[in-house]
Amino acid sequence: MLARLNVALLALLAPALSFAGDAISATEKQPLNLHAIGMFVLFVSMTLGITYWAAGRTKSASDFYTAGGGITGFQNGLAIAGDYMSAATLLGLTALVYTKGVDGYIYMIAFFAGWPIILFLMAERLRNLGKFTFADITSYRLNQSKVRTMAAVSSLTVVCFYLVAQMVGAGQLIKLLFGLDYNIALFVVGALMMVYVTFGGMVATTWVQIIKACMLLAGGTLVAVLAMSQFGFSFEKMMSQAVSLHSLGEKLLFPGTLLPDPITALSLGLGLMFGTAGLPHILMRFFTVTNAKEARKSVLYASGFVAYFFNVILLMGFAAIIIVGQNPEFFEGGQIGGKIVGGGNMIAMHLAKAVGGNLLLGFLSAVAFATILAVVSGLALAGAAAISHDIYARVIRKGKATETEELRVSRFASVGLGLVAIVLGIAFEKMNVAFMVALAFGIAASANFPVLILSMYWKGLTTRGAIIGGYSGLIAAVLLVVLSKSVWVTVLGNAQAIFPYDQPALFSMPLAFLLTYIFSKLDNSPEGNAERAMFDDQYVRAQTGFGAADASAH
Amino acid sequence: MSTNASQNAVYARIRKNPRFAELVSKRQGFATLLSVIVLTIFYGFFMVVAFNPNLIGQRLSEGSYVTVGIAAELFMFIFFWVLTAVYVKRANGEFDAITTEIIRDASKEVK
Numbered sequence: 253m254l255a256r257l258n259v260a261l262l263a264l265l266a267p268a269l270s271f272a273g274d275a276i277s278a279t280e281k282q283p284l285n286l287h288a289i290g291m292f293v294l295f296v297s298m299t300l301g302i303t304y305w306a307a308g309r310t311k312s313a314s315d316f317y318t319a320g321g322g323i324t325g326f327q328n329g330l331a332i333a334g335d336y337m338s339a340a341t342l343l344g345l346t347a348l349v350y351t352k353g354v355d356g357y358i359y360m361i362a363f364f365a366g367w368p369i370i371l372f373l374m375a376e377r378l379r380n381l382g383k384f385t386f387a388d389i390t391s392y393r394l395n396q397s398k399v400r401t402m403a404a405v406s407s408l409t410v411v412c413f414y415l416v417a418q419m420v421g422a423g424q425l426i427k428l429l430f431g432l433d434y435n436i437a438l439f440v441v442g443a444l445m446m447v448y449v450t451f452g453g454m455v456a457t458t459w460v461q462i463i464k465a466c467m468l469l470a471g472g473t474l475v476a477v478l479a480m481s482q483f484g485f486s487f488e489k490m491m492s493q494a495v496s497l498h499s500l501g502e503k504l505l506f507p508g509t510l511l512p513d514p515i516t517a518l519s520l521g522l523g524l525m526f527g528t529a530g531l532p533h534i535l536m537r538f539f540t541v542t543n544a545k546e547a548r549k550s551v552l553y554a555s556g557f558v559a560y561f562f563n564v565i566l567l568m569g570f571a572a573i574i575i576v577g578q579n580p581e582f583f584e585g586g587q588i589g590g591k592i593v594g595g596g597n598m599i600a601m602h603l604a605k606a607v608g609g610n611l612l613l614g615f616l617s618a619v620a621f622a623t624i625l626a627v628v629s630g631l632a633l634a635g636a637a638a639i640s641h642d643i644y645a646r647v648i649r650k651g652k653a654t655e656t657e658e659l660r661v662s663r664f665a666s667v668g669l670g671l672v673a674i675v676l677g678i679a680f681e682k683m684n685v686a687f688m689v690a691l692a693f694g695i696a697a698s699a700n701f702p703v704l705i706l707s708m709y710w711k712g713l714t715t716r717g718a719i720i721g722g723y724s725g726l727i728a729a730v731l732l733v734v735l736s737k738s739v740w741v742t743v744l745g746n747a748q749a750i751f752p753y754d755q756p757a758l759f760s761m762p763l764a765f766l767l768t769y770i771f772s773k774l775d776n777s778p779e780g781n782a783e784r785a786m787f788d789d790q791y792v793r794a795q796t797g798f799g800a801a802d803a804s805a806h
Numbered sequence: 807m808s809t810n811a812s813q814n815a816v817y818a819r820i821r822k823n824p825r826f827a828e829l830v831s832k833r834q835g836f837a838t839l840l841s842v843i844v845l846t847i848f849y850g851f852f853m854v855v856a857f858n859p860n861l862i863g864q865r866l867s868e869g870s871y872v873t874v875g876i877a878a879e880l881f882m883f884i885f886f887w888v889l890t891a892v893y894v895k896r897a898n899g900e901f902d903a904i905t906t907e908i909i910r911d912a913s914k915e916v917k
Contacts, residue, residue, distance in 0.1 A: 278829070341841070354862065354863070354873070354875050354876065357876065357879050358855055358875070358879070360879075361848070361851070361879050361883065362852075363884055364882075364883060364886070365844065365848045365882070365886060367886075367890070368841075368844045368886045368887075368889055368893075369841055369844060369845070370892060371890050371893060371894070372838075372840050372841045372844075373837060373841060376897070406863050433855070487871070488870060488871050488872075491871030492871060495871065502863070503863075503876070505862075505865075505871070505873045505876075506859055506860065506862060506863035506875075507855045507859040507862050507863075507865040507875070512854040513856060514852075514853065516853060517852045517853075517856045518849070518852070521848070521849065521852055544897075544902075545897075545898045545902060548893070548894045548897055548898060549894060549898070551890060551894075552891055552894045554892050555886075555887055555890055556887055559883045559884075559886075559887050562883065563883060592912055641915070706863060750895070786815070787812060788821060789817040789851040792817045792820045792821055792826070793817070795826070795829065795830055795833075795905075795906065796826075796829075796905050796908060797909075798813075798816060798817070798820065798909050798912075799813050799816075799817075
């Protein structure tokens with residue numbers, strides 16, 4: 253049970269869809285769900301319409317990567333919230349509250365607390381220094397080829413692992429919700445993603461994300477309100493029933509096995525907080541707004557929506573203990589307390605059905621599918637930008653590629669990433685992919701974040717330090733995850749994990765910082781000195797936004 | 807990223823402007839203060855979860871199901887968000903006004 257929970261928790265680490273493999277592979281294909289398919293078709297036609305409209309507006313590289321920088325703070329806030337609130341948030345966290353009570357709430361605050369920090373320390377500098385990718389910032393005064401290559405390698409690693417985790421989860425979930433075959437589901441997701449990104453670029457991706465965020469907020473709120481109405485909207489009444497009916501009883505109100513020791517707690521907190529601040533698709537969203545003012549507003553709106561939704565999920569989880577947990581219809585063989593129909597992740601869906609019938613169930617299923625599509629699109633775009641903007645245009649062509657050439661490469665890259673995602677998704681169908689999410693967050697926190705934050709804050713940073721520190725963080729994160737239980741025991745079948753924690757950030761992130769610091773300090777090369785000298789101008793631009801990539805440059 | 811000579815001249819002038827130093831120290835100080843508040847409360851709460859989990863399940867009043875943990879978390883969700891609003895308000899108002907002024911002065915002198 254404990255092992256299973258740990259795997260489930262790792263899966264939940266992602267603000268995106270990824271499910272505990274064993275929880276989901278245990279589910280059978282469900283009968284075709286016509287309500288859900290109807291609503292999903294509606295969503296797809298709407299988003300394809302938007303893509304058609306966006307394609308007409310996507311002419312320059314700036315349009316493709318950052319929607320021409322014309323997204324408002326409010327729109328971007330919704331889109332960031334959309335990137336952050338995934339199907340795993342809706343399904344996984346509701347299930348976590350349902351089974352573990354207050355533990356789920358503790359988990360959610362860890363997800364949330366990174367946002368204020370991103371605002372205070374990063375948002376305005378990101379916008380003032382960045383253009384299309386976060387490597388624009390790290391390579392601002394450092395060696396273009398070396399630093400961009402490293403940023404692209406770690407970005408693509410993060411994107412690929414994340415995409416595969418998404419695709420596997422997507423296939424399983426769609427099989428479950430819509431009764432579609434796993435492989436067909438993967439092709440549908442991959443194909444739609446390629447269409448959105450290739451033709452519509454960031455404009456389409458942003459709007460898909462916004463529509464989905466609105467659907468998710470509306471769907472969750474509706475379910476929570478209908479559920480609360482059964483208790484006369486009284487939290488106390490609901491809780492007293494939940495505590496008396498749940499097998500944990502009073503323990504529902506106490507922290508359980510989620511954070512067994514301070515090291516786990518700290519590593520989880522660090523990984524979630526700074527991993528978020530190093531995810532390429534999240535960072536890219538900061539370049540889509542007009543200026544630092546709008547970048548700050550984006551975080552304000554995004555964190556508001558996220559905080560609101562997490563509290564909605566808390567209510568859904570507790571209400572489900574009574575409404576779903578006492579209804580034999582939702583248990584296999586009608587055995588209350590037995591195996592949940594469709595697996596543990598279906599709690600939110602069952603709750604929707606219990607309070608709103610098949611129509612609400614269909615709506616929420618469509619929301620879950622839309623969520624997957626939106627998140628994979630954002631990831632694919634970030635990956636394509638790393639290939640075309642960083643590797644092709646800056647490293648291979650040394651900045652001499654025309655915009656048309658760069659755009660052509662980015663579109664091929666999007667299609668390529670889509671195909672890779674489908675193929676790997678099929679290859680990994682039977683595998684437990686939870687470790688991939690831990691890996692993505694670990695790499696983001698250990699390879700991307702330290703170099704990014706130091707490049708903005710520390711004059712002493714040089715190329716040598718950044719390269720050594722960044723690659724060490726990358727390698728350390730990968731190694732620690734491989735040696736942890738989720739790969740060493742679950743995937744490779746060894747008896748005992750060598751690294752006892754699930755999240756590597758507490759160890760690999762300080763290592764990256766330390767090595768970057770030491771090797772920058774020891775760097776006395778003329779290049780290093782020239783790089784330090786360039787910090788002053790960069791600093792003024794970071795603080796004032798003067799000279800920042802212009803939103804209306806095209 | 808190429809910066810041309812006139813842009814560099816503006817950067818040099820901005821650096822010399824005492825208002826720039828004022829802007830940076832004020833805004834950085836404010837951002838650091840807010841970050842420290844958030845991190846202290848957040849990791850403080852996590853340490854209570856790790857070392858004194860019984861406190862988390864303590865009820866605020868007899869017969870109520872609102873526990874210390876639930877109340878503290880709801881407080882964090884609201885308070886952290888309020889802090890972001892406070893920062894955005896001050897940065898987009900007071901700080902951005904100084905920024906605009908600094909850039910205008912520096913650009914004027916260069917021309």
